[in-house]
Amino acid sequence: MNTNNINTNNINTRCENYRNFFTKEYLMGPNSLRLLDEMLAKYPLKEGSRVMDLGCGMGITSLFLAKEAKVNVFATDLWISATQNAQNFKKWGVEDRIIPIHADANDLPYAHEYFDAIVSIDAFHYFAAKKGVFEQKILPFLKKDGVLVVAMPGLKKELTEEQADMMLEWFEGNRDDLDTFHSGKWWMDLFGDSDDYEVVMDFDLDCFDEAWNDWFKSGHEYGIKDKSYFNKGLGKYLSFVGIVIRRKH
Numbered sequence: 105m106n107t108n109n110i111n112t113n114n115i116n117t118r119c120e121n122y123r124n125f126f127t128k129e130y131l132m133g134p135n136s137l138r139l140l141d142e143m144l145a146k147y148p149l150k151e152g153s154r155v156m157d158l159g160c161g162m163g164i165t166s167l168f169l170a171k172e173a174k175v176n177v178f179a180t181d182l183w184i185s186a187t188q189n190a191q192n193f194k195k196w197g198v199e200d201r202i203i204p205i206h207a208d209a210n211d212l213p214y215a216h217e218y219f220d221a222i223v224s225i226d227a228f229h230y231f232a233a234k235k236g237v238f239e240q241k242i243l244p245f246l247k248k249d250g251v252l253v254v255a256m257p258g259l260k261k262e263l264t265e266e267q268a269d270m271m272l273e274w275f276e277g278n279r280d281d282l283d284t285f286h287s288g289k290w291w292m293d294l295f296g297d298s299d300d301y302e303v304v305m306d307f308d309l310d311c312f313d314e315a316w317n318d319w320f321k322s323g324h325e326y327g328i329k330d331k332s333y334f335n336k337g338l339g340k341y342l343s344f345v346g347i348v349i350r351r352k353h
């Protein structure tokens with residue numbers, strides 16, 4: 105684990121003010137606000153910077169970025185429409201600071217070298233767990249010295265066959281979905297050494313229990329199902345992988 109310059113102040117405190125969003129209406133998995141809060145505590149973004157929230161879902165991470173990090177956000181998602189998110193941003197009084205965009209991470213509609221940061225919370229593994237995706241599809245949109253800030257569910261370490269079989273049941277037999285879950289070391293190997301970017305931080309997040317418990321308590325049907333698998337021991341294999349990568353030039 106590379107923990108250079110980690111700031112351990114204020115971890116998991118700001119998101120307590122967002123408890124109204126810890127509900128099945130807004131959560132799409134383990135509490136993304138806890139993950140983002142911890143990432144921003146460890147790697148603060150510069151106020152006023154231009155940020156893509158990649159895989160923003162219902163937009164609550166974009167709201168947190170706009171209000172707490174005070175950045176300008178392009179809230180980008182595939183499954184949730186721009187119209188739905190625009191309605192949320194208006195309702196929350198942040199429509200002047202967050203632009204909703206419907207787009208696929210594999211074909212982003214932005215100018216190259218446009219963003220100071222790309223933040224992706226509980227989403228990156230869906231589209232980037234393959235060699236070359238980050239370099240070809242995402243990195244070009246960062247400015248020089250721009251950063252990718254990722255927090256996603258993953259594994260403490262890669263699974264044995266037996267463990268994979270148990271995990272496959274959780275994924276309802278879908279091997280492609282299972283193959284998106286990996287350890288921090290696996291992700292580091294995927295990124296490898298590059299002349300174009302450097303890994304600034306990689307670590308397992310501290311908010312594991314809180315983020316999952318919020319999801320279980322949300323009453324979401326998938327949260328209830330996930331809890332039943334945790335009760336069978338699933339949690340001991342899982343982790344949240346945190347990564348910060350800086351574009352060099």
Ligand SMILES: C[S@@+](CC[C@H](N)C(=O)[O-])C[C@H]1O[C@@H](n2cnc3c(N)ncnc32)[C@H](O)[C@@H]1O
Nearest residue numbers: 136159160161182183208209225226227230231
């Ligand atoms: C589990 S949800 C998390 C959403 C949000 N970040 C949060 O934590 O509340 C994963 C999100 O990733 C988005 N996603 C998956 N594949 C994507 C792709 N190829 N391009 C853009 N977004 C994608 C989905 O649309 C979905 O909203």
